[in-house]
Amino acid sequence: MTTLIATIILLGVLIFIHELGHYLAARSIGVRVERFSVGYPPRLMTFTSIPDGWEFRLFFYRKNDEGKLTWGPIKSTIISRPGRKGSGTEYCFAVIPFGGYVKVAGVIDESMDATFEHKPYELMSKSKWQQIWFMSAGVIMNTLLAFIIFTGLSNYTGKPVVSKEPIISELLPGLPADIAGLKSGDIIERIEGERISTWDDLTTEIHKRPNQNIDIQYSRDRKSEFISFKTSFRLNPTTGDTMGVIGIYPEFEYQPITFSESVNMGMVATARGFGMIILSIRMLSSGQASIKEIGGPIMIAQLAGETARAGWIPFLSLMALISCNLAFINVLPIPGLDGGHIFLTIIEGIIRRPLSMKMRMTIQQIGMALLLMLMITVIVNDVGRLFGN
Numbered sequence: 001m002t003t004l005i006a007t008i009i010l011l012g013v014l015i016f017i018h019e020l021g022h023y024l025a026a027r028s029i030g031v032r033v034e035r036f037s038v039g040y041p042p043r044l045m046t047f048t049s050i051p052d053g054w055e056f057r058l059f060f061y062r063k064n065d066e067g068k069l070t071w072g073p074i075k076s077t078i079i080s081r082p083g084r085k086g087s088g089t090e091y092c093f094a095v096i097p098f099g100g101y102v103k104v105a106g107v108i109d110e111s112m113d114a115t116f117e118h119k120p121y122e123l124m125s126k127s128k129w130q131q132i133w134f135m136s137a138g139v140i141m142n143t144l145l146a147f148i149i150f151t152g153l154s155n156y157t158g159k160p161v162v163s164k165e166p167i168i169s170e171l172l173p174g175l176p177a178d179i180a181g182l183k184s185g186d187i188i189e190r191i192e193g194e195r196i197s198t199w200d201d202l203t204t205e206i207h208k209r210p211n212q213n214i215d216i217q218y219s220r221d222r223k224s225e226f227i228s229f230k231t232s233f234r235l236n237p238t239t240g241d242t243m244g245v246i247g248i249y250p251e252f253e254y255q256p257i258t259f260s261e262s263v264n265m266g267m268v269a270t271a272r273g274f275g276m277i278i279l280s281i282r283m284l285s286s287g288q289a290s291i292k293e294i295g296g297p298i299m300i301a302q303l304a305g306e307t308a309r310a311g312w313i314p315f316l317s318l319m320a321l322i323s324c325n326l327a328f329i330n331v332l333p334i335p336g337l338d339g340g341h342i343f344l345t346i347i348e349g350i351i352r353r354p355l356s357m358k359m360r361m362t363i364q365q366i367g368m369a370l371l372l373m374l375m376i377t378v379i380v381n382d383v384g385r386l387f388g389n
Contacts, residue, residue, distance in 0.1 A: 003305025006315065008097045010304045012038070014142065014323055015100045018330070021141030022102040025134045032088065032105040032121040039094030040101075042071045046093075051086040054079040098297075104134075128349040135341045142327035146273055149320035151266025153313060158254035159261065166202045168248045175247025180229035182218065182248065189224065190217035199250045206231060210244040235279055273324030296378025335367025 016038055026033050037043075048055040058075040094100075106122020118125035123134060166188040171178040188196045191205040192214055206214075210233035217226050231244040257265070284291060300322065307314040333343035344363065348354050355363075 002308055003301055006304040006308035007301040010300070010315075010319055010322065011098050013319065014145070014326055015098075017141050017145045017323070018138040018326065019100045019102045021137035021139075022104075022134060024141075025137035026102065026104050026123070029126055029130045029134065030121060031123050031126065031134065033102060034088070034105055035090045035092055035101075035103040037092040037094050037102075038097075038100045039092075040096040040099040042095050044093050044095050047091045049084070049087045049089045049091075050078075052084055053081040053086075054084075128345055131345050132342050135338050135345065136331070138338055139327045139331045142323045142330070143270065146320040146323040146327070147266050147270045149316050149323070150269035150273075151262050153316060153320075154257065154265040154269070155259060155262035157313065159257045159265065160252040160254055162199055163251040163253060164198045164200075165251065166196045166199050167251050169251040170249040172247035172249075175245070176229050176232050177246040177248045180227055182216075182227065183220065185220070187219040188216060189219055191215070206246055207243040210242045212244065235283055269320070270324065273321050274328055276321075277325060277328045291377065292381055292384070294378050294381055296375070296382045298379070298382030334370060335363045336371050337367070340367050 019036065019038075023033055023036050043057075043059050045059065046055075046057045048057070056075075056077045056079060057073045059071060060074045061069045062072050062074050064070045064072075104123050106118045106124045123131060126134075168177070168182060168184055168186045168188070170184060171182060188202050190196055191202065192209070194201075194205055196202050196205065209231055211231060213228060213230050215226065215228050217224060219225075229246075231246050233242050234245055235242060284294075303318055304315070307318045330337050331339040331342075333339045335341075335344070340363075344355065344360070
């Protein structure tokens with residue numbers, strides 16, 4: 001139950017913030033918003049902005065004129081607010097919580113006519129820059145959310161300072177140190193015969209031995225022990241070189257910081273969030289990581305549950321990281337994503353004419369096919385991990 005609730009909260013917040021960006025951008029350029037939905041259909045309840053008030057509707061199963069059960073409105077109430085102009089926007093809570101969308105007036109895919117003369121309140125009547133602003137607003141909001149979360153956490157916890165002692169605080173499951181049997185609290189004394197006095201000594205010796213067998217002397221319960229295993233490796237985000245890793249974390253001490261320092265840490269953490277994604281893509285393209293390691297919705301749900309049980313700080317950290325991922329993926333120039341729409345809009349601006357409907361439909365179909373292939377891949381990976389294959 002914890003995993004389900006955590007997943008709904010995590011994805012619900014991220015998608016709501018993303019769609020809120022599109023909604024606010026549409027309103028800022030005078031585009032009529034027809035529907036702002038939290039969740040995917042069928043609708044559960046709606047609040048529609050009408051002249052002199054609001055219309056509330058509740059949806060559920062009901063019998064139609066033929067006596068068959070169909071999903072539809074079972075209650076409708078007018079909430080009077082004299083003097084309200086009413087925008088006509090329908091604010092909707094839908095049954096399927098893992099999603100959401102904003103429907104605006106005059107989207108070309110709905111008109112199916114690139115030469116149609118759009119009304120002033122329709123998206124396609126706006127300038128290319130205004131259209132790009134609308135299309136990119138979701139990505140901007142997800143980036144802003146990550147920055148706000150990282151800044152808030154930095155301000156709350158303070159600045160983490162690595163302890164000088166070479167003591168293992170945590171281990172990453174499935175990586176060499178964990179598999180070999182090292183535990184939290186172990187003190188590393190020697191690596192390949194080299195004396196280890198500080199955590200910096202430890203990382204230096206590990207980093208210069210990627211994918212190599214190493215001998216480690218460590219202390220547990222004041223008793224020295226020896227262990228041998230093979231390191232793993234990853235790319236150094238600064239130099240791009242390969243460096244050794246074994247999957248351990250040091251102990252941290254937290255020092256109070258000013259608000260301006262927390263803002264700076266928030267920016268750095270957000271940039272690192274995007275940097276991790278770029279690094280992962282580089283590793284995939286170079287063959288240093290397998291496409292089988294890509295996770296999808298099941299993996300996100302598992303992580304949401306694990307971090308929620310660990311506490312609100314790990315949960316919010318995960319939310320910020322996934323918000324960075326959502327922003328990065330959506331800005332890619334793939335048809336069907338925000339970045340794809342932006343790319344096509346830029347192309348139309350360069351050639352100074354709209355693309356033909358046939359061309360748009362072909363591009364959209366290719367993009368959707370690519371997205372479908374990616375979705376199938378991550379779901380297969382998730383299922384494989386779920387059943388331990």
